[in-house]
Amino acid sequence: MSRRLIKGGFVVSVDPRLGNLDDADVLIEDGKISAVGRNLSAADAEIIDAAHMIVMPGFVDTHRHIWQGAMRAVTADWSLLNYLGGIRMSAAACYRPEDMYAAQYQGALEAINAGVTTITDYCHNLNTPDHAHEAIRGLRDAGLRAIWNYGFNRPPLGDPAFKTQQERLQFARTLAAQYFVQRDAILTMGVAPEEAALWIDDDAGKAQFALARELAARLFWHCNCLNHGGGRPFEVARLHALGLLDHDIVLSHMRYTTPEEWRLVAEHGVAVAFTPDTELQMGMGYPSTIIARRHGIAHGYGADITSNNSADMFTPLRMALQTARAELNAPRDGELYDGVPITCDEALRWGTLEGARVLGLDHRIGSLTPGKDADIILLNTDSITLVGWDRSNPAGTIIQQASIADVDTVMIKGKVLKRHGVLLADVKRACRLLADAAEHIAREVAAKGGFYVDPQRTFQLMQAVTSARHVDAFRADYQEIAPTTT
Ligand SMILES: [Zn+2]
Known part of the structure; x- marks a missing residue:
């Protein structure tokens, strides 16, 4: 059995029965959350230190x-x-x-x-x-x-x-x-x-x-x-x-x-x-x-x-x-x-x-509830943006203050995919492939006259994928109204 113990974080469980727990742990066994609480121990578990971290569902x-x-x-x-x-x-x-x-x-x-x-x-x-x-x-x-x-x-x-x-x-x-x-x-x-x-x-x-x-x-x-x-x-x-x-x-x-x-x-x-x-x-x-x-x-x-x-x-x-x-x-x-x-x-x-x-998945994900899959993220609060955060209202910090830069660790079904702020993936390859794709698409689009397509041309193109009756209805619906600029 694989065991991971997220240790000493501020746990925002989103489970109404568990609530928020300061200085708490989350135990993960075989990709599932098996326990949430203070001073959990698991002899053979890999420890993920969550000091200064908010631990929450993805x-x-x-x-x-x-x-x-x-x-x-x-x-x-x-x-x-x-x-x-x-x-x-x-x-x-x-x-x-x-x-x-x-x-x-x-x-x-x-x-x-x-x-x-x-x-x-x-x-x-x-x-x-x-x-x-x-x-x-x-x-x-x-x-x-x-x-x-x-x-x-x-x-x-x-x-x-x-x-x-x-x-x-x-x-x-x-x-x-x-x-x-x-x-x-x-x-x-x-x-x-x-x-x-x-x-x-x-x-x-x-x-x-x-x-x-x-x-x-x-x-x-x-x-x-x-x-x-x-x-x-x-x-x-x-x-x-x-x-x-x-x-x-x-x-x-x-x-x-x-x-x-x-x-x-x-x-x-x-x-x-x-x-x-x-x-x-x-x-x-x-x-x-x-x-x-x-x-x-x-x-x-x-x-x-x-x-x-x-x-x-x-x-x-x-x-x-x-x-x-x-x-x-x-x-x-x-x-x-x-x-x-x-x-x-x-x-x-x-x-x-x-x-x-x-999504019909609330029995499996969405909160840090024992029995659910371990889809968990850690937000680093020991940073220039989140330091001094209000522990009485962690959701206030998450919703009104946090950003992508604060996402330290991400796991899905217990598998760690981001750690210490770095994706555990071949990011260079992903970027190169995406850049090539973006370049190819932009070139093809440019040959067709650019990304912008005027309304009349849009209706013509729609003719090819649906019936003329629908397109006529669309055309009648979309009066060309200039957006208000003042
Ligand atoms: Zn959509």
């Missing part, structure tokens, strides 16, 4: 597209329409299988480096079978815990490898049998159907949902992201009408969900995922944190696209907390009052145990 990201890391910050000043045209309908087609590997491998290491131990990887650029094999291989090589989503989206391609949806459905079954048989592995399978606006027809969408259920895979779906032309997309209602709404679905974004739809989400045990960076930037509104917590709906957060923003969870959690506080504070703007709504403790839970609940 972060859980419930919505991320790791493959986009090879286009770092390309979308930083873009709207959702720009993203749809420039990335999804255009640059995505420039990825070779080796670019998928590079982005997945580097992106998974980048997450681990930031203390993110679990990710929903919404992998929706599987243009050939090799793109999928390489995407999975990148995650496996890095050792990240992930629900890898078989994404049905695709950009327009000259000679697509998959000619029909039937072929894509069948290939998902092949991958499931090849890589995802062991259900308690750190890498499991999810399914990400196309957005409703891109369905050729209802039967095509229904078949993608049915596949997930056939494979007992969790479903991840972009939903009610936009206020189409002043109306509502009613996509939750649509799922409900088609008999597809169930507790195995995680819906992302959701700002334009009606009260009646929120009731359906709660009743069906559906979970939700919000991505403050992209939602605030791209016209998807404030994250619907307040509505989700009022309904008791499981809600998590994510970095979304690393072609836009950073890959950590400190940032989205802080943005989510502060925007939710701003919404609740608003009626009392300008008044002096006692206290603020929503604690840092709650925000820490969103990024750990609540995120695990969203």
Whole structure:
């Protein structure tokens, strides 16, 4: 039996029964947490000295597209329409299988480096079978815990490898049998159907949902992201009408969900995922944190696209907390009052145990509870940024003060992947592969006229992947409104 003892740290367990324990230990046996408490001893255990460290569960990201890391910050000043045209309908087609590997491998290491131990990887650029094999291989090589989503989206391609949806459905079954048989592995399978606006027809969408259920895979779906032309997309209602709404679905974004739809989400045990960076930037509104917590709906957060923003969870959690506080504070703007709504403790839970609940993994990860897998991170507080931290409120330090630079040690299922602030991986190789991929993609994109694609061209490209009827509806929805600059 392998034993590790994390010794003498400030343990933030996120387990309501254990709470926070100063000068405490965590014992790990065969990849699982076996005890949390003071003065634990284990004769043959490898000791990990946690003096001056916060010991906490690794972060859980419930919505991320790791493959986009090879286009770092390309979308930083873009709207959702720009993203749809420039990335999804255009640059995505420039990825070779080796670019998928590079982005997945580097992106998974980048997450681990930031203390993110679990990710929903919404992998929706599987243009050939090799793109999928390489995407999975990148995650496996890095050792990240992930629900890898078989994404049905695709950009327009000259000679697509998959000619029909039937072929894509069948290939998902092949991958499931090849890589995802062991259900308690750190890498499991999810399914990400196309957005409703891109369905050729209802039967095509229904078949993608049915596949997930056939494979007992969790479903991840972009939903009610936009206020189409002043109306509502009613996509939750649509799922409900088609008999597809169930507790195995995680819906992302959701700002334009009606009260009646929120009731359906709660009743069906559906979970939700919000991505403050992209939602605030791209016209998807404030994250619907307040509505989700009022309904008791499981809600998590994510970095979304690393072609836009950073890959950590400190940032989205802080943005989510502060925007939710701003919404609740608003009626009392300008008044002096006692206290603020929503604690840092709650925000820490969103990024750990609540995120695990969203993914249906809270029995296995999300808190330092004996019996759970040892997905644990150590934050070094003996540093110029965190020294003097307030021990009465460790979540305050984690959410409002800490950053990637403070992540000293990371382990997933007891395996140490970062130690003393350094990734235990071939980082040089990861960087070289990613740089090559980024260079290749940028060159191909430049030959097509650059990353930016104008709205009319975007609608033309969409014609190739969905029906003309849908594109006409999209065009009607997206009036070309200049953003307000003052
Ligand atoms: Zn997304």
